[in-house]
Amino acid sequence: MAVFTEVSSKEASDLLRRLQLGELLALRGIEGGIENTNYFVTSEQGEYVLTLFERLTFEQLPFYLHLMKHLAHAGIPVPDPQADMHGEILHTVAGKPAALATKLRGKSQLAPQAAHCAAVGTLLARMHLAARDYERQQPNLRGLPWWNETVPVVLPHVGPGQAALLQSELAYQNHVAAGSGYAALPRGPIHADLFRDNVMFEGTELTGCFDFYFAGVDTWLFDLAVCLNDWCIDLPTGRHDGERTAAMLAAYQAVRPLTAAERELLPAMLRAGALRFWISRLWDFHLPRQASMLKPHDPAHFERVLRERVRHPVHP
Numbered sequence: 001m002a003v004f005t006e007v008s009s010k011e012a013s014d015l016l017r018r019l020q021l022g023e024l025l026a027l028r029g030i031e032g033g034i035e036n037t038n039y040f041v042t043s044e045q046g047e048y049v050l051t052l053f054e055r056l057t058f059e060q061l062p063f064y065l066h067l068m069k070h071l072a073h074a075g076i077p078v079p080d081p082q083a084d085m086h087g088e089i090l091h092t093v094a095g096k097p098a099a100l101a102t103k104l105r106g107k108s109q110l111a112p113q114a115a116h117c118a119a120v121g122t123l124l125a126r127m128h129l130a131a132r133d134y135e136r137q138q139p140n141l142r143g144l145p146w147w148n149e150t151v152p153v154v155l156p157h158v159g160p161g162q163a164a165l166l167q168s169e170l171a172y173q174n175h176v177a178a179g180s181g182y183a184a185l186p187r188g189p190i191h192a193d194l195f196r197d198n199v200m201f202e203g204t205e206l207t208g209c210f211d212f213y214f215a216g217v218d219t220w221l222f223d224l225a226v227c228l229n230d231w232c233i234d235l236p237t238g239r240h241d242g243e244r245t246a247a248m249l250a251a252y253q254a255v256r257p258l259t260a261a262e263r264e265l266l267p268a269m270l271r272a273g274a275l276r277f278w279i280s281r282l283w284d285f286h287l288p289r290q291a292s293m294l295k296p297h298d299p300a301h302f303e304r305v306l307r308e309r310v311r312h313p314v315h316p
């Protein structure tokens with residue numbers, strides 16, 4: 001569990017009172033997650049997830065919380081942030097910015113089959129379309145400028161082979177991003193972290209997705225690449241799985257067909273998706289923050305995925 005900030009029963013009760021959600025019945029720190037402090041909160045009126053934001057600021061948070069509200073309104077199954085009597089959905093708990101959102105039913109599917117990947121493909125395309133008329137703007141804060149900033153910070157902590165790959169891939173991604181094909185990619189608000197552990201299922205029915213706190217405006221193709229790199233690979237080797245990849249791509253395209261520029265750049269975006277999470281995992285691993293029971297993710301996994309994507313490009 002990542003509990004960076006302890007929340008007392010009194011603090012949780014006070015919040016529930018402000019949101020007119022009844023008395024606190026239970027408060028439990030959540031195992032899993034690496035970014036924020038999360039608690040399950042049960043009140044007389046239902047079950048919620050309390051998130052205290054550890055890095056994101058009061059200025060950045062409205063983009064994510066209102067995006068979730070916008071998607072929930074459009075019928076996408078996402079947690080709905082609860083408002084106080086003034087309509088405010090960003091709160092303060094233990095001195096930190098905080099939100100209380102509805103708890104989704106179901107559980108993560110950590111060994112997905114083609115049917116699960118298809119369900120994620122459909123959801124992702126529906127989310128992209130539903131967010132087109134979302135008016136707030138915020139870039140993907142873990143996009144190319146952050147990679148350029150962070151690679152020099154992690155380089156002293158890695159071996160020479162890894163340093164060479166980080167530098168050459170970063171140069172390649174800067175080159176891709178400067179090209180006309182990249183400029184032609186459709187874009188909008190994206191989830192940007194729709195991994196297996198951020199989606200809920202009951203059987204093969206997808207019941208919702210959460211953790212929008214890496215969302216931002218970026219290319220839709222990057223979002224799809226992030227999903228393919230997590231849902232449609234063999235985890236031990238990083239190799240892509242043909243059946244699951246085909247299922248996700250077909251389901252996505254049944255809602256929103258890829259453009260010619262997107263088809264062309266999918267192999268490059270798969271590399272970008274692997275690089276992004278390799279960098280953030282290296283950063284979290286070598287420059288960790290204080291938290292109780294924080295389990296950093298293994299950076300070597302995304303090094304393997306990146307090497308695979310470079311060696312065996314996947315075309316739609």
Ligand SMILES: Nc1ncnc2c1ncn2[C@@H]1O[C@H](COP(=O)(O)OP(=O)(O)O)[C@@H](O)[C@H]1O
Nearest residue numbers: 030032033034035036049079102103104210211
């Ligand atoms: N709305 C939700 N409904 C149900 N479970 C949730 C919800 N939000 C978070 N969780 C649970 O909390 C865990 C950590 O949340 P996550 O958003 O991944 O943390 P972090 O913000 O640190 O990345 C998830 O793995 C999941 O079990």
Ligand SMILES: N[C@@H](CCOP(=O)(O)O)C(=O)O
Nearest residue numbers: 033034035193195211277297
């Ligand atoms: N999904 C990312 C980082 C965020 O992890 P989460 O558990 O908080 O969703 C990774 O796997 O590196």
